[in-house]
Amino acid sequence: MDxxxxxxxxxxxxxLRQSIGFLLVRTALRLRLLGNTILQEAGEDLTVDQWGILNLLWESDGQTPVELARRADKDKPNVTRLLQILEDKGYVARQPDPKDRRSHRILLTEAGRAIKDRLLELGSTCHERACAGLSAQEVATLxxxxxxVYRNVF
Incomplete structure (x- = not known):
């Protein structure tokens, strides 16, 4: 490959409409809309951003808000707001960090663990719809x- x-x-x-930035933003906005629509149609009271935080906790429960922000590529105030919403919905709980009294660990509640399989299935549905017509190799290449490109712009 050249x-x-x-x-x-x-x-x-x-x-403009052929620039990588424009195409990426346009696609990201449509993917967000598709994900939110799929969640809404399934009767889930969650957004794609909330789903993403839960997904990171399903991978590794007990992270700090700073760790979640870094892994989600979001700023800490945004993650703090998302965590408050998830806490209000009963999906996560804050627990003081035993190693650092200034910090908290975010833990999934039973409800947060219970919706994992259903939400992962909805995520797969979104992925399948977004990648319709693409081969597995094309998806991997994409x-x-x-x-x-992400690494290049750092």
């Missing part, structure tokens, strides 16, 4: 390319 990036001349003129 790894030579396009030249400046090949990129000009720079049509993920690889997106991760490479």
């Amino acid at each position: 790894a030579t990036p396009p030249t400046r001349e090949e990129l000009c003129p720079f049509p 993920k690889d390319l997106l991760n490479r």
